[in-house]
Amino acid sequence: MSNLFSDNPDLAAQLDIVDLHDVVRLMENDFQANDSDDFVFPAPSSLDDAMEFFAASLDLLGDISSNVIAPHRQNVDREGTQLEDGVVTYAEGTRLAVDALSESGFMGAMLPRAYGGAGVPATIYMMMIELVSRADASMMTLFGYQDVGELIARFGTDEQRQEFLPGLASGEKIGSIVLSEPGAGSDLQAIKVKAFEDENGQWRLNGTKHFISNGCGDVLMVLARSEPKISNIFGLSLFVCPKSDAVKVIRVEDKMGLHGSPTCELFFDDAPVQLVGKRKAGLTSYVLENLAQARFSVAAQALGIAEEAYQRALEYAGDRIQFGTKIIDFPAVRELLDKMSLAITSSRALLYDSIIWLDRKVQISEAIAHGRVAEDDVPAMKARQREAAKYSNLLSPLVKYVITEQAQQVCIDAQQVFGGLGFIRDTGMEQLVRDVRITTIYEGASQVQVSASLKYIMSDTLADLFDASEALPCPDGCDDIRSMIIENRRLYEQYRDTVSAKDSPQLAEAAARDLADIYSQVFGAWAQLRRVNGDAGRRAALRRYVVEAQAFATGRLNALQNGSYDSWLNESDT
Ligand SMILES: Cc1cc2nc3c(=O)[nH]c(=O)nc-3n(C[C@H](O)[C@H](O)[C@H](O)COP(=O)(O)OP(=O)(O)OC[C@H]3O[C@@H](n4cnc5c(N)ncnc54)[C@H](O)[C@@H]3O)c2cc1C
The missing domain is CATH 2.40.110.10 (Butyryl-CoA Dehydrogenase, subunit A, domain 2)
Structure with missing residues (x-):
């Protein structure tokens, strides 16, 4: 039987690569967390225990996504939702999906155990959103809105927690x-x-x-x-x-x-x-905090849709014969598929190496707020919290922008591989193109994300992370790749300095998209280098990624230096 988690080694590998140790320790109070027979899910006794639970949960969700949710995707799309006399009715497939997710406890995956949730970190929850969205993107707004409960858990009163969380965690309430x-x-x-x-x-x-x-x-x-x-x-x-x-x-x-x-x-x-x-304090203290996670959720949703589009295109290209040849053997088609595959693996590395910083930020502040940090350790923990906040403030909008825009292109390219059939509803490819379209718009449109990233990119927010990556031993056979990533960082610095020298806020906003692309490609390349792990295919793909990133950065720098954005310089700027 197919399983969207275990059949996807790149997603499954994230569990081994992303270091959840400190986050889980903080959440579980060094594995001294209170347990109770009333809890639906028991508290883990160690990191290994927690990781086993995450892996088993993802495996079960992969099964549900593959065998319960995905088979109804097209019918749900056709049936839609109905409003009659003020009452909204969902498609049958949606109701079945919510029932299956509720029965297994997934509707409260990230809510506290004390209220019936499973208490998984945001990093694991993003993997879950990726899986469910791959099966049916429209399920994300039901499964992926657990932040409603999270807002109550973190900022509500005890009475509000008692009143609302059990129903949300069980899936009885939406x-x-x-x-x-x-x-x-x-x-x-x-x-x-x-x-x-x-x-x-x-x-x-x-x-x-x-x-x-x-x-x-x-x-x-x-x-x-x-x-x-x-x-x-x-x-x-x-x-x-x-x-x-x-x-x-x-x-x-x-x-x-x-x-x-x-x-x-x-x-x-x-x-x-x-x-x-x-x-x-509604917007400043709570909604903005919530939006940081919501943007990652939409990035995970887009990634799930893109994965489905790519896998469908890969399969079709291996079957379809034209001119007596499988179309996958035409370089033009193969190249398209390679580009899609690279967009997906690079997006995944970017997403999971970024969301971990939000997890750290939230779990440190929760641990301090609930007196789980020894008084002597509080100043050091606060410094770590500020560091994590600094990174996640940039990475949340940046990653949302990059991943959703790439996912959109992947879906269009996958539809192209199907030729005329891609335009026909029965294949389901046009649905993926329609569904992914919203991801660059809601929870903050791409232009707003790029604009929100600008000041952090101009101040080189990730500099310490880049320095740390440069100081690490280079994986075997990757010396040339490592050198190119470092050169790409220099190109970013040149681009940033050229923008600064133009001394125009308007021009900086216009050039922000280039900066977001160039900067994210440096971060994304380091994230992928950590994942090469002796795999020749990954190494070759990453080499292509950094070569393309270098060509892009060089081209955009030339355009900037040659006056591409100079029309933005107004009279008071010159
Ligand atoms: C299917 C769907 C589901 C949704 N679900 C929810 C939901 O559950 N809850 C909820 O509250 N909202 C929801 N929304 C609303 C969604 O978040 C907004 O549509 C989105 O934030 C954009 O706002 P807008 O549509 O008013 O566009 P506008 O704000 O009018 O933007 C129009 C264009 O201007 C650009 N723009 C705007 N401001 C700037 C700026 N400062 N700098 C650069 N460019 C800018 C935008 O990028 C965009 O291209 C949903 C929307 C849709 C379509």
């Missing part, structure tokens, strides 16, 4: 993140939905939100304006809103892809809600 409004998409500062306290001190919401995935869900996390006189980000607070008659689904969007996931317009008619965390 969560939804409710930020966007018609006038507030990328710019959440413009949010207008009003939060007010009535005469009894009950918080209520009034106004319209749109583009809300599973807005028909049971537990809505809503960002709303609690301070009418403060029009900036400090006027926003976070609320948890249980499903009620005062939350109306007005419409479900008719959209290009992700048909299994209802995208809802909601009207809050003085709906009763509870404040989560501190008033006025």
